[in-house]
Amino acid sequence: MRAAPVLALVAVLATASLTACSAGESAGDAPSGTSIVTTTTILGSITSDIAACADPEATVTTLMPIGTDPHDFAPSSQQVAQLVSADLVITNGIGLEAGLTDSLDNAVSDGATVLAVGERLDPLPFGAHADDQADHADEHGSEDPHVWFDMARMATAAEIIGDALAEGGNTAYAECGTQVADGIRSAESGVRATLESVPADRRILVTDHDALGYLAEAYGYEIAGTVIPGGSTLAEPSSADLASLVATIRTEDAPAIFANTADSTTLADAVASEVGRPIEVVQLYVGSVGEPGSGAEDYISMMQTDAALIADALSPEAR
Ligand SMILES: [Zn+2]
Incomplete structure (x- = not known):
């Protein structure tokens, strides 16, 4: 089992010095309009x-x-x-x-x-x-x-x-x-409860790129494979990479492939079609919050929405 996340205390704060204080202001003034x-x-x-x-x-x-x-x-x-x-x-x-x-x-x-x-x-x-x-x-x-x-x-x-x-x-x-x-x-406690509602043996993530490592570590999931090798969306997988991922999805019995709302799902769909059984391609909010009305329009609601999408796709009733 993986270790609980260790959150290092950040003792050294930003060295940023802001220029909002004009020369004439006294030290006690709280400048506004930053x-x-x-x-x-x-x-x-x-x-x-x-x-x-x-x-x-x-x-x-x-x-x-x-x-x-x-x-x-x-x-x-x-x-x-x-x-x-x-x-x-x-x-x-x-x-x-x-x-x-x-x-x-x-x-x-x-x-x-x-x-x-x-x-x-x-x-x-x-x-x-x-x-x-x-x-x-x-x-x-x-x-x-x-x-x-x-x-x-x-x-x-x-x-x-x-x-x-x-x-x-x-x-x-x-x-x-x-x-x-x-x-x-x-x-976070609600997001954790949602993610932990998935049985431990079904907490298997196949993603479009290596974006969910922190989620896996913090909330007890396993990254089984990625469509695009590595941690950026800019690389391209070889056909051998894709064949290997299809094999992994079969071996791990992964219920879904998690893509993201900012990029095309074409590659993830192609992998899904090779698996030989129905497998859902789910678009998460990965690199951006959602549009107004999406239910994911700020950081917290984005995390709540993603947790719900992951739990829905991986829960035993999903198939
Ligand atoms: Zn990314």
Whole structure:
């Protein structure tokens, strides 16, 4: 059995120094109207909640539109300019925003302050969950960016974001970060109950790319295989990879393939059609929250929706 997740306490807070305090302000003033940029809709959701609590005049701009695959997003030139003018830029980091790397590096050279919050959340190596899978060996040595699938880590992220924003002089951000973190922690118990309602021997995840390692580790699931090898959606599987996955699905008797709402399910559908028995392809909210009305429009409801979709697809009544 896998060990319970160890959440490292992040003692060193963001070194981000905000520029919201103008020279004329006294130290006791709480500056308002902080301008914050986030990369993913998930970080946008959490940061918006913190900002709405701490400073009604703050603006939170999320670079990625809803439904975007974060591995495959490139910013407009207007968005690149926003990186430099923001008081704080909040990214996931750990290589998630592959199409933003150069823009972020350039923005830092031009004076932008970037908080790569995922890198402060004790990232797991890829394959940490695949304790019985030798074919993930090539992934060792790199870290998995999909930290948001562990809600305990994202509660810590809310505290780190609040503390970083409080360095601009408005201490309400730190309190609001704690409040949002508490909300995530209390929602986690429901998500955990949903995921733990699946019998242990059916907690088998086959996914479109290696995105659910944190969920597997935090909530007691096994990643049996992935359609696209590795932790990005940008790689392409060989026909041998796909044949091997079909064999794994048969051996493990996996009930479903979990794809994501931001990408085509063509490959997952092709694998499903080779299995020789009906197998459901379920689209989860993986790299982005859902559209308004989807029931997954913020971070917490996205996790609740995904947990329900996983439990429905894997429960013994599903077949
Ligand atoms: Zn991903």
